[in-house]
Amino acid sequence: MKLGKVELCHFLQLVGLFLCFSGTSQAEPPRSRSKLYFQSGRSRTKRSWVWNQFFVLEEYMGSDPLYVGKLHSDVDKGDGSIKYILSGEGASSIFIIDENTGDIHATKRLDREEQAYYTLRAQALDRLTNKPVEPESEFVIKIQDINDNEPKFLDGPYTAGVPEMSPVGTSVVQVTATDADDPTYGNSARVVYSILQGQPYFSVEPKTGVIKTALPNMDREAKDQYLLVIQAKDMVGQNGGLSGTTSVTVTLTDVNDNPPRFPRRSYQYNVPESLSVPSVVARIKAIDADMGVNAEMEYKIVDGDGLEIFKITADKETQEGIITIQKELDFEAKTSYTLRIEAANRDADPRFLSLGPFSDTTTIKIIVEDVDEPPVFSSPLYPMEVSEATQVGNIIGTVAAHDPDSSNSPVRYSIDRNTDLERYFNIDANSGVITTAKLLDRETNAVHNITVLAMENQNPSQVGRGYVAITILDINDNAPEFAMDYETTVCENAQPGQVIQKISAVDKDEPSDGHHFYFSLTTDTTNNHNFSLKDNKDNTASILTRRNGFHRQEQSVYYLPIFIVDSGSPSLSSTNTLTIRVCDCDADGVAQTCNAEAYVLPAGLSTGALIAILACVLTLFGALCNLHKC
Numbered sequence: 001m002k003l004g005k006v007e008l009c010h011f012l013q014l015v016g017l018f019l020c021f022s023g024t025s026q027a028e029p030p031r032s033r034s035k036l037y038f039q040s041g042r043s044r045t046k047r048s049w050v051w052n053q054f055f056v057l058e059e060y061m062g063s064d065p066l067y068v069g070k071l072h073s074d075v076d077k078g079d080g081s082i083k084y085i086l087s088g089e090g091a092s093s094i095f096i097i098d099e100n101t102g103d104i105h106a107t108k109r110l111d112r113e114e115q116a117y118y119t120l121r122a123q124a125l126d127r128l129t130n131k132p133v134e135p136e137s138e139f140v141i142k143i144q145d146i147n148d149n150e151p152k153f154l155d156g157p158y159t160a161g162v163p164e165m166s167p168v169g170t171s172v173v174q175v176t177a178t179d180a181d182d183p184t185y186g187n188s189a190r191v192v193y194s195i196l197q198g199q200p201y202f203s204v205e206p207k208t209g210v211i212k213t214a215l216p217n218m219d220r221e222a223k224d225q226y227l228l229v230i231q232a233k234d235m236v237g238q239n240g241g242l243s244g245t246t247s248v249t250v251t252l253t254d255v256n257d258n259p260p261r262f263p264r265r266s267y268q269y270n271v272p273e274s275l276s277v278p279s280v281v282a283r284i285k286a287i288d289a290d291m292g293v294n295a296e297m298e299y300k301i302v303d304g305d306g307l308e309i310f311k312i313t314a315d316k317e318t319q320e321g322i323i324t325i326q327k328e329l330d331f332e333a334k335t336s337y338t339l340r341i342e343a344a345n346r347d348a349d350p351r352f353l354s355l356g357p358f359s360d361t362t363t364i365k366i367i368v369e370d371v372d373e374p375p376v377f378s379s380p381l382y383p384m385e386v387s388e389a390t391q392v393g394n395i396i397g398t399v400a401a402h403d404p405d406s407s408n409s410p411v412r413y414s415i416d417r418n419t420d421l422e423r424y425f426n427i428d429a430n431s432g433v434i435t436t437a438k439l440l441d442r443e444t445n446a447v448h449n450i451t452v453l454a455m456e457n458q459n460p461s462q463v464g465r466g467y468v469a470i471t472i473l474d475i476n477d478n479a480p481e482f483a484m485d486y487e488t489t490v491c492e493n494a495q496p497g498q499v500i501q502k503i504s505a506v507d508k509d510e511p512s513d514g515h516h517f518y519f520s521l522t523t524d525t526t527n528n529h530n531f532s533l534k535d536n537k538d539n540t541a542s543i544l545t546r547r548n549g550f551h552r553q554e555q556s557v558y559y560l561p562i563f564i565v566d567s568g569s570p571s572l573s574s575t576n577t578l579t580i581r582v583c584d585c586d587a588d589g590v591a592q593t594c595n596a597e598a599y600v601l602p603a604g605l606s607t608g609a610l611i612a613i614l615a616c617v618l619t620l621f622g623a624l625c626n627l628h629k630c
Helices: 003-025 350-355 606-629
Strands: 034-039 052-058 066-073 082-086 095-096 101-104 117-126 139-143 159-161 171-174 192-197 202-204 210-213 227-234 243-253 266-272 281-283 297-304 312-313 322-327 335-343 358-369 382-387 395-398 411-415 426-429 432-436 447-458 463-473 488-491 499-506 518-521 531-535 542-547 559-566 573-585 589-591
Touching: 052 066, 066 082, 066 117, 082 095, 082 139, 117 159, 159 171, 171 243, 202 227, 210 488, 243 606, 266 281, 281 358, 281 411, 297 312, 312 335, 322 335, 350 573, 411 426, 488 499, 499 573, 531 559
Parallel strands: 052 139, 159 243, 266 358, 382 463, 488 573
Antiparallel strands: 034 066, 066 101, 082 117, 095 101, 117 139, 171 210, 192 227, 202 210, 227 243, 281 322, 297 335, 312 322, 335 358, 395 432, 411 447, 426 432, 447 463, 499 542, 518 559, 531 542, 559 573, 573 589
16 A cells, blocks of 8 residues: 555654553553553553543544544453443544444544643443443543644734944844744744845844844945845754745835035026025035935035125925025126035934045036116115205205116106105206205195106116105294183182183294293283283293172173294294183182173163062062962
């Protein structure tokens, strides 16, 4: 009969188990007085129960039930009077027993990884009485392991990183394979690791599964990723062992081992002189093979003739050097600039400084292009002054502008009428002389801000703007007047010398040394017997009473002309009339009523006539009272 490889393996293991248990049962005496014997395989050796344990090889693939062992009782004479029964785990479903002979067989393929052993109970019964002839005993059927499980990487596939340029032997990652076979029996679960793909760059330690670098100076810029295939093989890697594999993706992480380099040794840029501050003149970029923070650069101008004109900064996103102007360019002053630019890494790795400086330089030449520029005024602002008394046509001042281009075109002047809507001023188109076109009034507009336009004769589209601030100087052309409309009252019981009003004055002019007013009564009222005026010498005056006994019935309103003079040169004066009303006042001098009409007698009636009328009214009232018996 020709046996296959698997059948031969099972056969040899059964032979080994048979020899093992035969030797054990011959070498050791029974430890109990049990009369129930167990025979493993086909051996007839008497075994004590406590020593008995059956072994069954897992994964048996034969067509017939697998013989496990035999039960036999001393009382069994072979006449069929004894029957054997089996109970416990797997009895009848997995394990069966010949009740006459006591032979035990396994009817199903067993897997140690699913269940490693089964605990059963055996009993011998009298066939006629069905009573036990032996005490029930317990035994174990252990499933003998075979190498039927390959190692597995439960955490794979793996990813890992290691810095580029790492020395040989740098640990990268540890891989672990597990084998479901019995680690206590043979070498079925003893795993060794090997590398199938990834040499000569990496290696793996056979026992631990630690992956290490195997080549020095691995350069990320040359190759940044490696795919490794790691094998785990059981049976200590011997022939016939089972194996499993996993993949490991190793990425070389960047270190700063590359300096920046400019692609060109020199650059040239043309820019117009009209470029505004701080416009971008140029963008340059040094190339760095590193990445991330290791490729971040700083730029600076290390030499050149435009250090005060230009500035360079680094763009954080693009790592470009951005050159901007800090001062206006002037083609007529300088037509070109030369700059030497340096690019350097921020944080160079000290290990690689021996490779050379971690910086590079290049030369930038900036050509300034001529632009037809508008005329430029000699001053950004022209302050001028003129008296408000000046005559029409008088000169106020002069502005001057010139063409900054080399052509030096003549210019013509004009006033932007949007800034001089009333056309107070004129300007000579050729000379820039500004004159008055109308009479000026400081009190209407104290400052005139006008814009003067300067236009090139050859190119009228080129227009420059100058700014003129004309301050109108004050003259004393406004007389003083009352500061407000006063409501002045005098009590009927006022006493002589009592102040009834304090007045002040205002003047639209603004003398340089401040206002000073003088107050007095007009000449025609200086000798009146009712009121007097006192100048307080502080730009105010007080009005006082000169008598007592003011009566509304006699005169309810007084008009007092007051003369006010300012301190201008020449001085101006005005007469302002103060209206004074006579009022009935309480004891505290507070006016109660100033209405005089209720006290005025009807025209043509004397006091005696009024008394006679009153007597008649009283007589009439008494007669009416008697009539009605009141």
